[in-house]
Amino acid sequence: EIANILLSHCVKTSSKKLKVKIMQALHLIASTKDISVLDPLPLPRPAGPSPPSVPQPLHHIVVSLALKQLYNIDPNARRRSIDVIASVTPNIPESMAQALEMVSKFVSDPDPRVRSSAFQGVLTLHQRGTPLHAGTVSGTASDAGLYHSAVMALNDDYEEVRTMAVRTVWVVSAHFPDLAVGSDSRRLVDDAFMKISDAVMDGSVIVRTAACRLLGALHGVSLALLLQTLSKELLSTSTGQGRLQIAHTKAADTAGTQLAEGDISLLLYDTLNDMGAGAAGAFIHALEDEYMEVRMAAVDSLAELATRVLAPSSQPAQAEGALASRLAPSLFSRHAMDFLVDMFNDEIEAVRVNAIHSVRKVGVGLSGSQSPLREEQLHVVLAVLEDASSDVRQAVHRLLASLRLANITCLHATIQALLANMSKYPSDQASIFTTLRALGQAHPVFTEFLVSKLLHMDPRFAQVEPDCEDLFYVATMIVVLNSAQHNASILALLPPFCMHHYRYLKDRYPAYFPLLDEDHGTTADRAPHVDQGLDDVRRFMEGSLGTLRSVHALLSRGSFNEAGRVVDQCVASIKRVTVLQAGNVEADHHRGPFYYTAQFHALSLQSLQTLVSVEACLAYGGDRIHHAKRDRAGRTTSTGITSATGRGLILRSYQMQHLYLGLSAEIQATLMAWRLFGRMLISYSAAKDGHSRTEGDASSVMRVQRQIQHLMKHIETQGLGPQMEDLTQLLQAVLDSLGSEGTPSPSLLSLVPVILRMSKYLAQHILDMGKQQVRCASATLHNPAPNTPERPREYPASYPLQIPFEGTLYNIHNPSQVVIVVTLPNSHRIISPILPEHLVRVRPLQYQLKTTLHLALGGYNIPPNQEATPISLCLASMFGPDPEGLEGHSDTPSREAPSGVFSTTSRSGQAAGVVLITQPLKYYVLP
Secondary structure, eight states: OHHHHHHHHHHHOOOHHHHHHHHHHHHHHHHHOOOEEOOSSOOOOOSSOOOOOOOEEHHHHHHHHHHHHTTOSSHHHHHHHHHHHHHHSOSOHHHHHHHHHHHHGGGGOSSHHHHHHHHHHHHHHHHTTOOOOHHHHHOOSSOOOHHHHHHHHTTOSSHHHHHHHHHHHHHHHHHOTTOEETTTTEEHHHHHHHHHHHHTTOSOHHHHHHHHHHHTTOOSOOHHHHHHTTOSSOOEEOSSOOEEEEOSSOEEOTTOOEEOTTOEEEEEOGGGTTTTTTTTTHHHHHHTOSSHHHHHHHHHHHHHHHHHTTSGGGSOSSOOTHHHHHSOHHHHHHHHHHHHHHGGGOSSHHHHHHHHHHHHHHHHHHOSSSOSSOHHHHHHHHHGGGOSOHHHHHHHHHHHHHOOOSSHHHHHHHHHHHHHHHHHOGGGHHHHHHHHHHHHHHOHHHHHTTHHHHTTOOTTSOOOOOOTTOHHHHHHHHHHHHHHTTOTHHHHHSOHHHHHHHHHHHHHOTTTOOOEETTTTEEOOOSOOTTSSHHHHHHHHHHHHHTTHHHHHHHHHTOHHHHHHHHHHHHHHHHHHHHHHHTTOSOGGGSOTTHHHHHHHHHHHHHHHHHHHHHHHHHTTTTTOOOEEEOTTSOEEEOOOOHHHHHHHHHHHHHHHHHEEOOOHHHHHHHHHHHHHHHHHHHHHHIIIIITTSHHHHHHHHHHHHHHHHHHHHHHHTTOTTTTHHHHHHHHHHHHHHOOTTSOOOOGGGHHHHHHHHHHHHHHTGGGGGSSOOEEOEEEEEESOOOOTTSOEEOOTTSOEEEEEEEEEESOSOGGGEEEEEEOTTSOEEEEEOOGGGEEEEETTEEEEEEEEEEOOGGGTOOTTSSOEEEEEEEEEEEOOOTTOOTTOOOOOOSSSOSSEEEEEOTTSOEEEEEESSOOEEEEEEO
16 A cells, blocks of 8 residues: 555656655565565556556566656665666566676766665675676777776775775676786786785775785685785896795895795796786784774785685686796795784784684684794794783684693793783683693603703702692693694603692592593593594494383383383483593583483483383373382382472473574474373362362363464474474374364363373384484683682672683574673572674684673672572573473472473563583572
């Protein structure tokens, strides 16, 4: 209706400005809604009876209106028409090609706004799938061509046009990199690289930023041109043999000019004459720009190019003669490291952090036979450890942990700098310990020659036993013992007391000390690691789980005690795998590959134990026995089916679904079936407590019915009908037996056969829960550390309590859902979200957390100047609103219900669930 009103006004009005505004409004409607309207200006028809008007798609009518305004004298009308044609033209190859040809004609329009919109329209059409043809790119004598027009627009007087021209040059060169252009038939990607490099020195900061970003996005650029961006000296020509000289020491070139260490002297062929004039010193100018946006973009592009040239597939498709064979790919990367390291001294913190991350990115690619950092570069890196910003220091720690140092002197200087850093900034202890562990593991040979220096050993004097609580001694032992893990000869150099200290330190700091075989002086692998015994562990798990195939048959025969013993034996076997695969460290990457899979199986087997007990209860008399439990002799005793029995199944299923990664759609649907089973048990328990045939009876049955309908809808929307046809049929049969909503509800006692049918299905498909390997969200908290009532955290009662939070998060799929949960002594919970900037991505699914928790505890009746009050701190993950709901389900631990899952209300006011990632940390505070 709105579109029809706008179209009628567009026909009636004579105002050009109003027509443009109406066209904009119709453009927005056509972009978001697929509707059809009557054409207000139909084509003339022959005389005679007219057929009825047929509604046309709105976007067709909007495009026709834009075509009429395309050559309007008003530049604003032409600009809006181009936007409409580029974004609303029907996605038909012929129509899109015509639109591209039409829009590209306006790149030389007299009005700069129209020129900018024309370039944007070309890019929009290309993003929608319109191909660019070589003829469109190079043009003919009469047609300058799109690429040539974009190059000419780089000198436009308006920055909007130049910005769009830079993007157009990049898009065209990315699609036709090897197309020959110019009088010397150079490659298009090289020509575009030079043109974009020219834009790095543009007068507009917006154009310079865009150019710097796009330099790193060009693939297959000649290595000679890349090197030219790091030298302000133009590449000269020579009739002799082209050669390349890198001044590793101060020396004179052929012209007698002194070359500083690391500088480049290039003599190129006649075929490359004046080729690098546009690229001369592009990155040098960009890294020295006065605007941080330009420097940030330059650092990103330089790191991207330096990393990409190391890949074998990064070389150009066309050979460059003898010069290409003489230019080593690592040459550009190593020279780029000099400029990136220089950016460590930038005045802006964000630029320094970005430069440090970029050096780490390039250094990982360069790590090979030699260190990516020279000794003088390492001194610059170590000097940054004195930076007042914790983010900069943390970035340097991660950089040092990823590099391979050049020699023993570099390793010793790095260790001493980190120890001095810990003395000045005690809050960096966890990060420094992690860095020292990585340094020890990466340099076992160098460490062997530093043992006496690090431990202050002198053969002329008796060795004084250090204090195990001395953090500097602990840090030194982290380096030495992690090196001993790969170099057993180090253990023979240690004083006798070191191995006694090792046992204590291994228990005190399990994340930083390896497992060593003290008897044989070698490293030990008492727990299976990633590459050891995987086949044995897999076969053991498959054999243990295979015994569950008999559970369904045993339950069908009524052998509940026998079925219970089978499940108990399987639980013990799976827990054994969990213990072996856990290792002796807290870090996620040190655990075996089957640790979380075994953990997931252990949770599913706990639910199976509940299922066996429920069947035994119902078989032995539902009116008298409410829950089945086996005593030490294996006999069945009664404890009662309570609401906690069903609640335990529900909470455990939420924990398995939202804490573990890698679950298939079938497993998630099965977990929803377990929740339905738990809901049936809760309803049955309510009926057995004397609430049957009441309003609560009908409400409980209706809740079960809605949950069944929700599960059936989920199976349908996920396309699981063929795979889970038996479950769908079972749910439909259960729904039919309970009746539909609005019909008189049967007695809740009729749930007994329904529960038995669901129980048999879940027992029969228990093995489907373990068909794939899974991972679990986890975290290691470095700060805060647990304290004691004697040494609580004191804070002014009138001010918020500030608690620094630092840690490492593993297997986190959506970091925006991670929150901090604070539980007060009165059981009140405070849920504090974590800002995205406080989570730094280290690698896929792994994040570094550094934030400060602000707690205003004045309104929670915590008496000041009294005894210390304990609060509970932990990390958790929130999951969205669930139609099945968590209302009434708390995380109070019980025999049946696991702790760590509870319901809450999100900031938007919707119901949400919370599952704990870490164990609660008891923290004492004193106002």
